[in-house]
Amino acid sequence: MLRTPPGGAITGTVAGQSGPMSIGAVLQALREEFPEVTVSKIRFLEAEGLVEPERSPSGYRKFRAEDVERLSHVLRMQRDHCLPLKVIREHLDALGRGEPLPAVPAPTREIQEPEATPPAPAVRIGREELLAVAGAGEEELAEWESYGLLGPASEGAYALTEVAVARLLAELGRFGLEPRHLRAMKAAAGRQAGLVEQLVAPLRRHPDPRTRARAESTAQELAQLSVRLHAALVQSALPPRDD
Known part of the structure; x- marks a missing residue:
């Protein structure tokens, strides 16, 4: 049985719980300190x-206050030390066995706001160059714009x-789309x-500059995962091939 490591305060919501908590209640308790945490993240840590x-x-998860403390400890080590799950698991296992803990770098507490610098100018190209790169004509571009596909x-x-x-639209157009x-x-x-x-908005508003700095990378990661999911869904919807 896993043992909960000490350290890290339990929120008032959790401390007041006398019985098991649902995963939704756990999420609400954790988000006070970890606004980026999701139900999927909790399930992933459980799977790991x-x-x-x-x-x-009936199969529903029943979390104890000790489980929430343990999750807080894991998330805190990821946030403050950027440790991989393998190292965190070794840390927790050693703690559970009562052994000396592996050394981890001390968290940086003094965070300075990055100096305001003017944003780099966005790279843009003209209409003729766009047509040349996409291998399309004026009529095609006008039609794409009329349907709101780009502008x-x-x-x-x-x-x-x-x-x-534009390049992808031109390629698809050659197949009759x-x-x-x-x-x-x-x-x-x-x-x-x-x-x-909507998911990254709490990160952008967070008072901790480290959390705010993660907003853009989190948005990019979510976008990439969405693209991969879309591709996988399209592939799975195609009829199976006859090998």
Whole structure:
């Protein structure tokens, strides 16, 4: 049975619990210190053997206050020391056996706000260059824009992300996919981007500058995972091949 390491305060929400907690209650308790934590993260740490909640006869997780303390300890070591789960597991196992703890770097407590620097100018290209890169014509570009699949900035130039979109639209067009077929993909992408922003919004507002600094990398990671999921879903929806 896993033993809970000491250290790290239990929030008032958890300390007041006299019975088992649901995973939703655990999430609410942890988010006071770890606003980026999710239910999926808790399940992942459970799957990795870093916490072992009990199960009800119907299969629901039943967390104790000690389990939440243990999760807090794991998340704190990830945040303050950037340790991989393997090292954290060794740390917890040694603690559970009553052995001396492996040395870990001391957390940095004095965080200085990064100096304000002017943002680098965004790289943009003109309309003719976009057409040349995408291998498309004016008529195709006008149609893409009419369906809202891409568009120039206010000064009439295009961002590099729009260049990537144009090239993919041109490639799909060669297979007979027209802009009207792709509007649903554009709408789905907008909804997914909104969900990503919703998830990272607490990080952007957090008083700890380390947490705020992770907002952009977290958004990029979520976006990449969303792209991979979309690709996997499309692949799984295709009929199986006859080998």
